[in-house]
Amino acid sequence: MSVVLELKGLTKRFGGLAAVNDVSFKVREGGISGLIGPNGAGKTTIFNLITGVYKVSGGAIEFRGLPVQDKEPYQIAGLGITRTFQNIRLFKELSVFDNVLTACHASAKYGLTEAVLRLPRFRREEKALHEKADSLLEIMGLRDRTDVTANNLPYGLQRRLEITRALALDPKLLLLDEPAAGMNPDETEQLMRLIAEVRSRFELSVLVIEHHMDLIMGVCEHIHVLSFGCTLADGTPDEVANDPQVVEAYLGAEEAKK
Amino acid sequence: MEYIQGIAILIGINLIAVLGLSILTGFTGLFSFGHGGFMAIGAYISAIVTARLHLPFALAIIAGAVSAGLVSIFIGRLTLKLKGDYFCIATMGFGEAVRVILNNIDYVGGARGWESLPQLTSIWVVLGLDIAAVIVAWNLINSRHGRNLVAVREEELAAQMAGIDVYRHKMIALVVSAAMAGIAGALMANYIQFIRPTMFNMAKSTDLTIMVIFGGLGSISGSIVGTFLLVSLPELFRNFAQWRLVIYGLAVIVIMVGRPKGVMGGFELTPSGIRKSMAARRARLALEAEARALEREDLA
Structure with a gap:
């Protein structure tokens, strides 16, 4: 092996x-x-x-x-290489969806100017990021919780969200x-x-x-x-x-x- | 009419600086008490370009923004690795240093100030730049870069583990905010036609930060509301002369006590912002209802 x-x-x-x-x-x-x-x-x-x-x-x-x-x-x-923490560290004030969406950032390559001017590449890649976050939440069974503020999630689901966020980086x-x-x-x-x-x-x-x-x-x-x-x-x-x-x-x- | 327009221009000028600071403080979580210093750099550089070199105003604004941005890169390299409060203290020192240095440069009038600058800032220039500033801030915040800034504010260690270059993103926020403060300074100098170092002292820096906090950390629309209220309040109460600063102070205290997250909290007054906060509320209520139902089941 x-x-x-x-x-x-x-x-x-x-x-x-x-x-x-x-x-x-x-x-x-x-x-x-x-x-x-x-x-x-x-x-x-x-x-x-x-x-x-x-x-x-x-x-x-x-x-x-x-x-x-x-x-x-x-x-x-x-x-x-990604990790989760012993004492959960989520982006507490953000929604479940935004927690995962934020961590997807590395899948998009558009730069600052493209973002500020909303160029086609920004729109295309943003759409892909949203789809990726959506499908991850679906797989991890958090789909019906996307709008909850992370801080308000029950403990077990916070753990699950932290793992989902780690997976958003496509870790090995x-x-x-x-x-x-x-x-x-x-x-x-x-x-x-x-x-x-x-x-x-x-x-x-x-x-x-x-x-x-x-x-x-x-x-x-x-x-x-x-x-x-x-x-x-x-x-x-x-x-x-x-x-x-x-x-x-x-x-x-x-x-x-x- | 002239008077109202004057207030509108002041609001517009401050708004650019406050929006920049909102990105740094409201979204990235870095408190600065030195942005008066960046405004001063923008003001003096633009005054040199218009009054001494007699070049076009547009060039002066750009020069003000670029020089404030460049200085902020230098300051950022020295201070951005500092933790929390230490960064705040460093910016305070920077703001005061700029003021003291300007006091001692006779070429720009020193401590006496520099008068009879050309009046080039019109309501239309301010309005145009305000619209541009709102669009830039909004688009930046609603991109992957903006989300990374918020991640740095929320949980720095987790942000690093999510592959976010924390130092680089703090630098982006600092440079953007400094450049916007520089633009505001350039507009200010060429509007009131007189500048002197004490105009950009720590009280000015604190004013800007208060507007961001008052409006609500992490909200672009909050920063706009905050700037409108706090720039126009002292003017509205001008008739009460000596009482107006008391009323201003009281208003700030009432907001801090009643709405500790600022007028708007993290809420955005836009269709998508309203949808989002309503969805979050619904989701929270659903969770609570579920928890109650589970509890009842346990009891039964």
């Missing part, structure tokens, strides 16, 4: 603290991979490094063979940061199906951070476990679940012995 994203000895230090320390792993093309670990293990930091929000202290990040660790966040997004790799946080088992189940569906429909690879073990074990084909910024284990869900070190990290040494 080919590799879409590879981390090579990735390190991030904040002052004297190594939040991520020499972490290496691969995300398989077209797969759903999981990134797990106790609180403070450095999972979100890794997402911030991949997307360019933080600059790496050492190591390399290769996206489809291309080093991206020195690029700006918007360039990385342009290459095809989707990073989901605790998508099931605050969801009940029913909603988590729905979300699992949605992630699997999105992966096959949009032909992309997914890397997901999650604490809900049923979601991780149910949906991921490959899991990487972190603890205190270091790699603890790497393998299939079964391998990882039976790894004594992983059990210890999650339950504590005393509990694990029982």
Whole structure:
């Protein structure tokens, strides 16, 4: 299987603290991979490094063979890596439709002058953008919510909208940061199906951070476990679940012995 | 009649600067207290072109816009990477710096001011440029570039993750707003025929920002309403002489308390704007009704 994203000895230090320390792993093309670990293990930091929000202290990040660790966040997004956030970050005052329409911007190429003068190219490409946003909302089951202000959406739908907005960029790799946080088992189940569906429909690879073990074990084909910024284990869900070190990290040494 | 026309011209001149600032503050979320400085640059450069070089007025307006725009690129490079309030403070410093520099240039009259400039600004020039400014602002805001500006205002980090070059879009907003302030300055200088640095002090910058906020952040029609009300109010109450600034202040406070998002909020007074806000209201009510129905089901 080919590799879409590879981390090579990735390190991030904040002052004297190594939040991520020499972490290496691969995300398989077209797969759903999981990134797990106790609180403070450095999972979100890794997402911030991949997307360019933080600059790496050492190591390399290769996206489809291309080093991206020195690029700006918007360039990385342009290459095809998008993400969602642990604490949802929507364009709150905008309607559901405008949230998605805004994120479609890269599909149009008209310039400022063309926009200000409303030249034919502007009209043509704007129409295409509206159609794209429409069809995305349809696919993601948000069609009857297009006019709602994002802030007024129920929590579960806000998550769904955030994923829809990420898909508007036609990503090759989707990073989901605790998508099931605050969801009940029913909603988590729905979300699992949605992630699997999105992966096959949009032909992309997914890397997901999650604490809900049923979601991780149910949906991921490959899991990487972190603890205190270091790699603890790497393998299939079964391998990882039976790894004594992983059990210890999650339950504590005393509990694990029982 | 002359008097009414005078007020109309003042409103029109301010409107161009306010529309520009509306793009920067209302839509991109960057507060500036230095746009008086860009107006000053437009005013003085255009005065040099008309009074000293005796070139056509159109050229003077363009020169005013371009020089204000160029200076804003320089200022933007220094300040746009600053977070929130720091940008605001930097613009304040810029506005004051322009004023102090002009105080010390004798070629343009220094602190005493520069009088007997030619009167070239007519109501028709102002009207024409106002229409153009509204169209430019409206078309910009309703394009992918404009939506990106709003995304930067709403949630900067998410905007970056959506592939939006935040720095570049802040720069676009700053340059457009500065150029429009430059045009307003050029019209001002060649209308009242007398300019001096204190006309473009921080109070002027604050006035412009207040008009944007008063009208409603994120609304072009709000900026138009705000400019109309706040430029004409002091004139309407001119008979009350010493009381007019009190009334002006009270009006601003009443709006801030009663409608904290400004007269118009983010609402646009256009057919599409009305349709949009009605659809949003309907959708919200539908959601609430649904939630209530679910609750009843749970109870039953």
